[in-house]
Amino acid sequence: MRKWTLDLTQDGWQNAAEADAVCDAIEAGELVAVPTETVYGLAADATRSSACAKIFAAKGRPQFNPLISHLPSLEACTEHGIFDEDALKLARAFWPGPLTLVVPKKPQSTICDLATAGLDTVALRVPAGPVMRFLAEKCGTPLAAPSANISGKVSTTTADAVTADLGASLSFVVDAGPCSVGIESTIVALVDGTPRLLRPGGIPRKDLETVLGRALIDASTPTKPDAPQAPGMLSSHYAPSAAVRLDARTVQDGEALLAFGPHRLPGADDAICEINLSPSSDLEEAAARLFAALRHLDTYGAEIICVQTIPMEGLGEAINDRLKRAAAPRPIPPS
Ligand code: AMP
Ligand code: MG
Numbered sequence: 001m002r003k004w005t006l007d008l009t010q011d012g013w014q015n016a017a018e019a020d021a022v023c024d025a026i027e028a029g030e031l032v033a034v035p036t037e038t039v040y041g042l043a044a045d046a047t048r049s050s051a052c053a054k055i056f057a058a059k060g061r062p063q064f065n066p067l068i069s070h071l072p073s074l075e076a077c078t079e080h081g082i083f084d085e086d087a088l089k090l091a092r093a094f095w096p097g098p099l100t101l102v103v104p105k106k107p108q109s110t111i112c113d114l115a116t117a118g119l120d121t122v123a124l125r126v127p128a129g130p131v132m133r134f135l136a137e138k139c140g141t142p143l144a145a146p147s148a149n150i151s152g153k154v155s156t157t158t159a160d161a162v163t164a165d166l167g168a169s170l171s172f173v174v175d176a177g178p179c180s181v182g183i184e185s186t187i188v189a190l191v192d193g194t195p196r197l198l199r200p201g202g203i204p205r206k207d208l209e210t211v212l213g214r215a216l217i218d219a220s221t222p223t224k225p226d227a228p229q230a231p232g233m234l235s236s237h238y239a240p241s242a243a244v245r246l247d248a249r250t251v252q253d254g255e256a257l258l259a260f261g262p263h264r265l266p267g268a269d270d271a272i273c274e275i276n277l278s279p280s281s282d283l284e285e286a287a288a289r290l291f292a293a294l295r296h297l298d299t300y301g302a303e304i305i306c307v308q309t310i311p312m313e314g315l316g317e318a319i320n321d322r323l324k325r326a327a328a329p330r331p332i333p334p335s
Contacts, residue, residue, distance in 0.1 A: 001167050003159070005175045006131070014134055022172050023139045026051075030171040031058060033148045033162045036129035037181045038098045038202050039155040039291065040162045041070070041145030042170075043132065049112040052144050056114075058169035061151040066117035067144040068100050068125050068185070072137035077101075077124045080109035080142065086212055087190040093211045095126040096133060098181050098202025102189040115144045121191055131176050147184060154238050154298070154326070155291045157182050182288035183318050188216065200318040202287070237325040238291070240298040240305060244327035248306035256302035258293060260286060260310050273300040283315040290319055294326065 004018035029051040034043045044051035046069040056063050071077050074091045081103035105122040116122050136143045147155040148162040156162045159175035186201035197216040251257050251267035259276040275293040277286035297305050310316050
């Protein structure tokens with residue numbers, strides 16, 4: 001695995017020899033880890049099923065769980081998906097940014113069936129993080145990229161965490177520092193005239209509803225038998241090795257503590273290790289730090305990570321969604 005460390009504040013990183021080498025690797029059907037504003041992505045050419053197959057193998061990801069394709073612009077996305085008025089409104093308001101749109105797939109789209117898990121819809125995103133956008137543009141192909149972590153485990157927001165999980169499967173890791181948003185994209189399906197929230201994420205629900213001028217329907221609300229769901233949204237996901245206990249009012253003996261806000265829980269001083277996601281209760285700061293904090297607390301060997309209550313407003317919906325999945329009962333490994 002080769003590493004390309006780049007400083008986004010410097011002009012000229014796009015012309016670096018490594019930029020060509022990363023594109024060569026993508027063109028050769030290899031896997032590269034690339035930062036976006038949400039989390040690090042495990043990227044491959046979305047038009048080649050042999051390349052996408054490597055993503056599923058490296059992550060241990062179930063193949064019914066489709067991949068999001070990253071493109072440099074809305075214009076490029078319209079080559080692959082059919083955008084209705086609502087989809088166009090959201091794309092224009094929030095792209096580039098942490099929003100994924102699931103739209104009907106155009107018959108002429110070159111995105112492979114493995115990336116869409118054989119569905120007749122496709123998940124598209126124009127990321128704000130410039131590296132993924134730049135590479136998609138430079139390589140001239142949509143980049144399929146789920147989070148760069150072992151399936152079911154905590155997502156990665158730094159290049160070191162990526163290397164620890166997936167180093168052996170990668171041709172390149174591109175290190176552009178920690179991700180600014182830190183939590184995955186919000187996913188909205190615009191397939192049947194009813195915009196649906198498939199996954200809360202980096203764009204808060206209220207901001208989307210303001211642009212749409214109406215409420216988003218939750219994916220779990222069945223209105224039609226064939227209404228789109230988010231396949232692969234498994235109840236246990238984002239899981240550290242330790243068990244996770246939510247809404248802690250006190251810290252028990254031997255627990256690690258994921259704190260939030262200025263209030264100190266009884267027993268906090270005896271926690272095996274403590275990280276406060278945001279002492280000033282800033283949900284954006286908390287989202288940006290969430291996955292790195294879970295990974296860090298996990299290194300202390302506590303059996304339980306207890307989590308202080310985090311409010312549901314704004315990005316709190318996405319943070320609580322991830323924590324709920326991290327706390328869910330884990331699948332029993334085959335014996
Ligand atoms: P990840 O790449 O792990 O952040 O997650 C991608 C998620 O996007 C999947 O788990 C699905 O829930 C969702 N997704 C991707 N493509 C589709 C699609 N065609 N229809 C519905 N949901 C999708
Ligand atoms: Mg993921």
